[in-house]
Amino acid sequence: MNIIEVHNLSFGYSGAEVLQDLSFEVGRQSFLAIAGPNGAGKSTLLNLLCALLKPKSGTIRIDTEAIESYSTEALAQKMAVVRQEFVPVFGFSVIETVLMARTLYYGQMRFENKADREIVNEALKATDTIQFASRPLGSLSGGERQRVFIARALAQNTPILLLDEPTSFLDLKHQVGIYDLLKVAQLEKGKTIIAVTHDINLAAQYADEVLLLGGTQADSGYQYGHARDVFSLEQIERVFDVRAFAGKIGQEKFFIPLGKFAKDSGQITSKPPSGRQK
Amino acid sequence: MKDLLTAKKLIIRTASALVVLVVVMFVCSLIGTESVSLKAVFGGVGQQATVNPDYEIFMQVRLPRIILACIVGAALACSGVIFQALLRNPLADPYILGISSGAGLGAIIAVISGFSWTLWGRSPIAVFAFAGALGTVWLVWSIGRLTGKSHVTGLLLAGVVVNAFFSAVIMFLMSVAKAGQVHSTIFWLMGNMTEEDFFVLWVSAGFVVAGIVALFYISPQLNAISFGEDDARSMGVNTTRTRTIAFAVAAAITAIAVSLSGLVGFVGLIVPHGVRLVFGPDHRQLLPLSGIVGAIFLVAADTLARIIVAPAQLPVGVVTAIVGGPFFLVLLIKYTRKVGWLGK
16 A cells, blocks of 8 residues: 555756656655755655645645645644754754644644653654753754654654655764664654665665666656665666765675775776766 | 643743733832822822822823833834744844834824824824834735745845835935924934823733734744744644734734834844743743733833933933843853853
8 A cells, every 4th residue: 555656747947857757656654765866856856745846747645645635734644854954043942842743733722732742752762862852952963953853753643754865964873873763663653754865875775665866768767666676786877977886785785986086996897987868 | 841831831930920010010100200109199099180190190101101111012022022933033123124114214204294183092103103114014025925935035135125225215304304303203213102091002902912812822833933934834834824924913013012112122132032041932932921021121121211311211212222232141141051042
């Protein structure tokens, strides 16, 4: 059973097509990674999926209903969004920030109830952010703050989580920490996870399906499927316009991009990239 | 969880602040160039002015002026809270979108025109200032909308441009006006409390309180909007509706304040910051407490304005800037580390 269905979706900015005739389906409780080079339309697609943008043509269905039929409130009950890092203007504390996810459910007195607080408490525990619940958001590190925003998304209690580059600016430990957290949300809480990412190796390790944007006309401009089918050395080199080294740990391949002046550049046998053929 | 705002905490804090406000109003009503006997005041209902001057001074001079300061202080402080939240800009105040220059332009047009009629007890200056303030906000809002859906920057720029243009027109009109007219205009621009009749005060108070209650109702949504429009929408906030209501109400209560007292500066900037620094940024608490603290601040400032150079009087705007500036700095230094939004 699919929770999201996208058919023949196209979108562009002032005449320039960003996404063209895109079709894919996201199964309930699955993990989809959206990857691709800069400008391929990853964040645009995320904004289309949460109705911040309207498609030029094509349809998006959430739980079999057209996305246009959802009110802002109804859509917020279906999906929570974690955006890229930003600096808050005012000094909201961690718990105040997470509690905002319950705004939709506040009563007439404009306060949360006991159930809301329990949901927030659980989200703080799940993301290991409860120990700094009363600290101002601005005093946390980037990784801690990202976990707080994931806690807020969990507290919204929606079946779908959308994340826009959740690990940008984070060190290796925090990168895998965030992905482990998302995997737990998927497997233990039954969430459907859709994450835009630049990290194809983490995407390969954690996602059930991968949507690789920025391909050629011959492959419809995108590739969709299991990571091991979508991420081939040839595909990665062509889409990202870079030479890379490919290896395999167990089930999944990994890729190390190597530029012309990289120490081990000479070890790569493939031809130098000759520009993306889009 | 114990640090979280609860309905009980909010009620206790609001009630305590109201008690402080009543005490300040009471004390300030007894302070002035003429001393007033409380016994004479409370025993004086129904007596002639010649028989009981204490009662007359209290009821017809001090009390209306103190109530006026409450209304203006509460309106400007709450309006400041809203503009800071919507523009996501800690430096925003009620005048940021050009309300001050619009009201000023209205006031100088009324002065130069020499109108002498009244409308529901209001002078032409007050009526023109009110219309000028609302007209300017509408103009800035319309220009801002042309710049796109998320029009915070567009609004700010439109406010700056309209402000500069109207200020230039004010300067032009002042340069061609007579000396007496220029004096009246400058006095108004500096912000003043003058005695108003009770009908005007109760009607204004009714609108301002209704506005603050309406703003309280959308305060959780304002919390979410503080994190940006996209985030707020993801959390189920209808941002267009919330912004429209908040802008309209904040502009209306600012216009009411401006038409009552001229341009009283600083209240709408420092009171929200002071309350936010001490009690936190949650708008459910920030709005009512800022309203009450704004009222306390302006009642006290106006009392100082009445007595510092007695028997003459200072414009209250001078006192709010001189007293408010250093007070705000102390708060800033003391609490910045605590909340951490101006850096670690």
